[in-house]
Amino acid sequence: MSRRRHLLRYLTSRLALVPVMLWLIASLVFLLLRVAPGDPIDALLGLRAPPEARALLRQQLGLDQPLLVQYGRYLADLLHGQLGNSLTNNEPVTAVIGHSLPASLELGVVALLIAAVLGLAVGFSGIARPEGKTDLAGRLYGIGTYALPPFWAAMVVQLVFAVWLGWLPVGGRFPATVVPPAGSGFYLLDSLLAGNAQQFWGALRHLVLPASTLGLLLSGVFANALRLNLRRALDSDYVEAARSRGLSERRVVLRHALPNALLPVLTITGITVASLIGGALLIEVTYSWPGVAFRLQEAIGQRDYPVVQGIVVVVAALVVAVSVLVDLLVALLDPRVSF
Amino acid sequence: MTRRPLFRLALAALLPAVALLSGCQPPHPSGQLVVASKSSLASVDPVDVTTHAGLQLLSAIGDPLYSASADGQLKPHLATALPQISPDGLRARIPLRRDVLFHDGSRFDAAAMVFSLERFRSLAKLGYLLDDRISGVRASGPYELELQLKRPYSALPALLSSISLTPLSPKAYRQHQSKPLADRFVGTGPYRLVSSSPQKQTLLPFTRYWGPAPRNSGLHLVTLSNSTALFGALVSGEVDVLTSSGMDSDQQRALAQRAQQGRLVEGIGPAGEIGYLTLLSDRPPLNQPLLRQAVALSLNRELISQRVSYGIRAPLRSLVPPPLAGSEPPAWPAYNPTRARQLYKQAGYCQGKVFTLPLTFRSNVPADKLFALTWKAQLQRDLSDCVQLEITGVESTTAYRQLADGAFPMILFDWSADYPDPDIYLAPMLACSKAKGEQCLEGNAAAAGSFWSAPGLQAELEASERLSGPERLPLLRQLQQRTATAAAYIPVWQVAPRAWAQPQLRQPVFDGSGRLVLQALSIR
Numbered sequence: 001m002s003r004r005r006h007l008l009r010y011l012t013s014r015l016a017l018v019p020v021m022l023w024l025i026a027s028l029v030f031l032l033l034r035v036a037p038g039d040p041i042d043a044l045l046g047l048r049a050p051p052e053a054r055a056l057l058r059q060q061l062g063l064d065q066p067l068l069v070q071y072g073r074y075l076a077d078l079l080h081g082q083l084g085n086s087l088t089n090n091e092p093v094t095a096v097i098g099h100s101l102p103a104s105l106e107l108g109v110v111a112l113l114i115a116a117v118l119g120l121a122v123g124f125s126g127i128a129r130p131e132g133k134t135d136l137a138g139r140l141y142g143i144g145t146y147a148l149p150p151f152w153a154a155m156v157v158q159l160v161f162a163v164w165l166g167w168l169p170v171g172g173r174f175p176a177t178v179v180p181p182a183g184s185g186f187y188l189l190d191s192l193l194a195g196n197a198q199q200f201w202g203a204l205r206h207l208v209l210p211a212s213t214l215g216l217l218l219s220g221v222f223a224n225a226l227r228l229n230l231r232r233a234l235d236s237d238y239v240e241a242a243r244s245r246g247l248s249e250r251r252v253v254l255r256h257a258l259p260n261a262l263l264p265v266l267t268i269t270g271i272t273v274a275s276l277i278g279g280a281l282l283i284e285v286t287y288s289w290p291g292v293a294f295r296l297q298e299a300i301g302q303r304d305y306p307v308v309q310g311i312v313v314v315v316a317a318l319v320v321a322v323s324v325l326v327d328l329l330v331a332l333l334d335p336r337v338s339f
Numbered sequence: 340m341t342r343r344p345l346f347r348l349a350l351a352a353l354l355p356a357v358a359l360l361s362g363c364q365p366p367h368p369s370g371q372l373v374v375a376s377k378s379s380l381a382s383v384d385p386v387d388v389t390t391h392a393g394l395q396l397l398s399a400i401g402d403p404l405y406s407a408s409a410d411g412q413l414k415p416h417l418a419t420a421l422p423q424i425s426p427d428g429l430r431a432r433i434p435l436r437r438d439v440l441f442h443d444g445s446r447f448d449a450a451a452m453v454f455s456l457e458r459f460r461s462l463a464k465l466g467y468l469l470d471d472r473i474s475g476v477r478a479s480g481p482y483e484l485e486l487q488l489k490r491p492y493s494a495l496p497a498l499l500s501s502i503s504l505t506p507l508s509p510k511a512y513r514q515h516q517s518k519p520l521a522d523r524f525v526g527t528g529p530y531r532l533v534s535s536s537p538q539k540q541t542l543l544p545f546t547r548y549w550g551p552a553p554r555n556s557g558l559h560l561v562t563l564s565n566s567t568a569l570f571g572a573l574v575s576g577e578v579d580v581l582t583s584s585g586m587d588s589d590q591q592r593a594l595a596q597r598a599q600q601g602r603l604v605e606g607i608g609p610a611g612e613i614g615y616l617t618l619l620s621d622r623p624p625l626n627q628p629l630l631r632q633a634v635a636l637s638l639n640r641e642l643i644s645q646r647v648s649y650g651i652r653a654p655l656r657s658l659v660p661p662p663l664a665g666s667e668p669p670a671w672p673a674y675n676p677t678r679a680r681q682l683y684k685q686a687g688y689c690q691g692k693v694f695t696l697p698l699t700f701r702s703n704v705p706a707d708k709l710f711a712l713t714w715k716a717q718l719q720r721d722l723s724d725c726v727q728l729e730i731t732g733v734e735s736t737t738a739y740r741q742l743a744d745g746a747f748p749m750i751l752f753d754w755s756a757d758y759p760d761p762d763i764y765l766a767p768m769l770a771c772s773k774a775k776g777e778q779c780l781e782g783n784a785a786a787a788g789s790f791w792s793a794p795g796l797q798a799e800l801e802a803s804e805r806l807s808g809p810e811r812l813p814l815l816r817q818l819q820q821r822t823a824t825a826a827a828y829i830p831v832w833q834v835a836p837r838a839w840a841q842p843q844l845r846q847p848v849f850d851g852s853g854r855l856v857l858q859a860l861s862i863r
Contacts, residue, residue, distance in 0.1 A: 038736025044389065044464055051743070051786060053467035089382035089521040099536070155567060163571035170571040176373045176539060176559040176578070288564040290538050298379065301703075303736060 007331060014324050018317075023075075025316045026309065030074055033305050034067060040087045040303040061087055074309065083313070084306035086299075093310035096295060101314070102185030103173055104284070104291030107210055108276030110188075114215025116269070119222025127230055127253065138223055145220030150213075154286035157213045168209050171288035175202040210287040214280050218272060225268050229261035236260075263334050270326025274319040370556030372844070372860055375569055375578040377585030379537040379562040382521035385455075385503050386463040391584045391755070394502055396560060398850070399542055399857040400442075401505030401526040404433060404452075405496045407759045407851025409609055411662050413496045417447070417506065417527065421496055428491025428805065433484040433499075439549045441508035442524075442531040449478035454509040458516060465503055468757055472498060493807035497760035500852065529553050529858045538562045542857075554845075554861035566590045573603070573839060580847060582855055583837035587705060588648040594839045595651075604840045608849025610660040610833035612755040613764065614652065614710075616698075619748045620791040620827040621778045624694070631826035633682035634696060634749070637726060639674040639717050644832055647709040652832035657819060658768065659761040660833045665815025666761075670823035671830055676721045683725035694726045699750040702732030707751050710831070742788040750788065751831070759851050761815050762804055768828055769818065771797050777825070784827075791827030 040061060041054050049057075058064045062073075077084055083093035122142070126135025162170040174180045174187060181190035181199045188207065191199035233239060234257050242256045243249075277292075284294040292311055299307035378392035385397060406416040415421065417439060422431035439447035456476045460466050472495070475487035492498070511525035524532040530542035530553060542558040561578065563569045566587040573581040573594070583591055598605035618625045618634065625631050640654035656669030672678075680689060688694040698714070700707040715728040733741075738750060756763040771782035771792040779785045779792035796818070803814040822828060838847035838855050845863055848856050 038734060038740055042736040042739040049465075050467055050471070050783070053470075057464060086381070089384075089387050090519050091381075091521055158568065158571060162577075163575050166575045170575060170577055171563045171568045172538065172561060174539075176561045177371060179534070285564050286568070288538070288562065288568055290536075294564065302381075 007328075010331065011324070011328060014327065018320050018324075021320060022313060022317055026075070026078060026313050027071075029309050029312045030071055030305075033303070033308055036303075038303055039063065040305060043301070043303040044088065078313065083310035086307050087304045088302055088307075093306050096307055097292065097311060097314050099185065100290060100292045100295040100311075103289060104277065104280075104293060106186050106188060107207065107214065107280070107284070107289060107291060108273070110207055110211040111214035111218060111280070112269070112272060112276065114211055115218035115222055115272070118215060119219035120226055120265075122219065122223040123226030123230065126227060127234070130231065135227075138227060142220040142224035142227070145217055146224070148217060150217055150280070150282040151286055153217060154210070154213050154283055157209055158286065161209055169206050171206075171286075173203070173206050173290055174199075175206070178202050210283050210289050213287075214276075214283045221268060221272070222265060225265050226261060229264050230257055233257035233261045263330060266333070267326060267330055270322060270329075273326075274322045277315055277318045277322065370862070371559065372555050372557075372579040373559045373561060373577070374580040374582070374855075374857065374860070375561050375563055375572055376582045377563065377566070377569060379564075380535070380540065381537055382519060383524045383532060383535050383540070384515075384519040384521055385505055385507070386459055386466075387519050387521065388503065389464055392560075392562070394852075395582070395584075395854050395857075396532075396540055397502045397505055397524075397526075398528075398852075398854045399530045399558070400524050400528040400532050401502055402439075402528050403500045403502050403505060404435075405500040407497070407500050409849055409851055411609065411664075411759050411851050413500060413759075413851075416500075417452075418499070422486075422499075424491075424495075429488050431486045431488060431495055432479060433486070435482045435484060436549065437482050439527050440547050441506075441511070441527055442545055443508050443511050444547075445508050445510045447506055447527050448481055449484045450481075451509050452476075452484050452506050453478050454512075454516075455506040456504060458507065458512065459504060462517070462519060463503065465757070468498070468501065468503070490801070491805040493805055493811065494758075494760040494762045497758045497763075501758045502852070502854070503757065530558065551858075553858035555858070558857055558860070570594065573841075576841065579844060580838055580840045580855075580860055583839075588651050591651050591837065592649040595837075598839060602842060604842060604844060604846045606838045606840070606847030606849060606855070608836040608838075608853045608855070609662060609759075609851060610653070610655075610835040611759070611853035612753055612834040613655055613658065613660055614706075614751065614753045614831040614834070615655075615658065616829040616831060617742075617747070617750050617752060617768075617788045618791075618827050618829065619745055620789050620825070622745065624696075625748050627686055628825060629682055629686045630694070632824075633679045633686065633726075635823075635826040635829045636672055636675045636679035636682065637718060637722055638714065638829060638831065639721070640831060641674070642717055643710060643713050646713045647706055648832075651837075652706065652834050655830045655833040658822065658828060658830050659764045659815070659819065663759060663761050663764075664812055665819060668816075670816070670819035671826075672823070679722060680725055683722070689725040693724065695729050696726050697729045697731065697748045699731050699733055699738065699747045701735040701738055701751070703734055704753075708732060710751055743786045745788065745790060747788060753834070755853075759853075765815075765818060766800060766804075769796060769800055769822065789827040791825055793821055793825065796821060 040063065041058050045054060045057065085092055086096060122138045126132065126138040129135060158170060161168050178198060181187055181194050181196060183190035183193065187203035188200065191203055239252055239257050242252045281293040281297060284291045285297060292315065296308065296311045376392050378390050380393055380396060382388065383396060388394060388397060402417050404416060404418045405413050407413050417436055419434045419436055422433050424431050435449055435452065441447060453476050460469050472489055472492050473486050474489050477485050479485035505526050508525040512520060522535045529545055529548045529550065531545045533541040533543050538561065540560045544553045544556065563572055569581055569586060570590040572578045594603060595605060597603045618631050620626060644650050644652050644654050656671040656673065657666045659666040661667065683689045683694060698711055700711040702708065711730040715730055718726055718728050767783050768787050769784055771779035771784045773781035774792040777791060777793055779790050784790060784792050799814060799818055803811055803818060806814060836849060836853045840847050843862055845861050848859050850856055
């Protein structure tokens, strides 16, 4: 069988599993929410609403129905692409996700770019003199940024650059006094397309601290991955062969070792992207970034079942899609991968 | 290129970028202010709003029928006089203003008020506030509202001062008579809502407002998700005004200190929130009144207030916070370890036998946890031979759910009133529709987790609801005294709302419902 057919079969088998995975995730989140103590009525009405008012609201929200009936409705709606309405304000869950997902994606993409540039630069910097000072500093950087607690790092960055120095905003996604750009929900892109410099700078200023913090925290993984894989590649036979043919060290590293060392980094990037789709919870909460993780955290606190279920299912679907895409990309780029 | 020039190049590119970004802070449009708080807002429809942030917003874009001043006095707002009550006390007529317009230009009248109240009754999550008291609403004239009451209720003007009952334009809400409208608001308030998202709302003055115009030219209400960010935003000058709701005591104290140094301006409102302990009175171990009284005497409120909140949560020995009627003199006893030890001894403890007192606190409320830890340490220091505190944390929604099942021998809660009247503090804890001796079988006292009642208590509560003015005071005091003697509830502290503003602004002021008067915010 040709490699292309193998690849197609591999892709088909992966895609066939997607609905099963999504059903499992959807069912699990439905069940876990109902098993968790407290319910939306307690969260909405608080302490002392009379039992009659509680019963009435329970009935209005359809929570008085047997669990199986609720589950059946939920799955039926899901099959029709309907995620339901929020229990707190009746807003369609698709709209809630539509507002918050672009915020998370914008933050994630910029943070990933920062992480990749920073991480790869640090990972690459020590390669000329293994075990030298630069290499050691790079290793420490990798371990240090990976070990930093995100909430602590975010608060320190916030305190220094926003509170003490006053260079950048403390939190939020856009200046309070400026109208946000309309469009896709990606503020940088929308303001660029609209040609509105004030909106662009406003969005950029708010993005710098959360994206830099997240990028910094993720960059250690990239740095370490590149350093290790590049070292391994430089010690391999084909690199020795290239050197013995009289190629310059720069050419050996850039043309022969680096492409192979970057393949595992691509897998790491895929995993990181997948995790960032769901938002970086602690970063979003610390910087009041209205992304999907921030919204999910609020919805869990309010026991807003449809919002929690909707966000989890949509994010799971995106994570699965990205994961399949990355696997496919690696399989295409690396002839050694068998499937 | 060597590494050093590369580094210099990177630095040379980075520094102007940072300078550019930091210099590009958009200026506030002239006279407009940014006000920050912690809670985000899922909906601006009064039928959905239950949070402090939501009610704060409604107070700027809506109007109540009556309003409470900071000293608790009620005065007509959209009404022109206090309700005229029928001799049987079951019908109230309220004359309304004739010069009021909605934000969409339509006219406010009795029909619009009926529309809004009926909509609230049928849709609102807090609809029970009205349903419990009012059986019918009708327009008895173009500008006269008539309410049918279920029983005489002297606090009707206070109830109608609730901003949740603000009128809405029937024209704008025609399509939303039976469903909420989450992101738009068309009412009669001094501001109109220009845009709304959970994290930000923009308000501009309503130029055709019937009352005094706002003293600023617009507001941007923003949400920051944590106390540190709120503190930082005010200190760095990013926001103009900050409200205390949801802020940690550490940051509140730091802001108060800055205000004392003249670097900020601080405003403090009347306390509307109380913290109290509910004791499960109908089963062991706290079914002995003697033990409950001993527990009440074991609480050093002053120490706890200082340790938990630097005194920001002021000690409270009444279920009704000052300055409301009946709050003075305090009915609950002050901390008295000597007397407490005597009572523990009478109950069979202290002589080699230590009473284990279980306390549940809401694990997601930082002040509650600090209270539990501090009280535990205080008892260990002062009364360790008689009593020890066993503390357990549960998440608040779990606590609310299990309260009526009698799951917690003793639990700490807080309560914020929807309108300023003693009844809204007492009835939710004491009302009991079915009692047997000192045990409440059905009603608010059971739902509140104490299951405590007393012969004649319900009749006294209902009598206090009928009376007003000085006639009501002795009854309110008596009710509190009986409750204090039974010690089924123990008030702990009261929380006054605060706000801090940049030094160039006027001092923030609050109304009698504990809400910041947003239209009074302005530059000196």
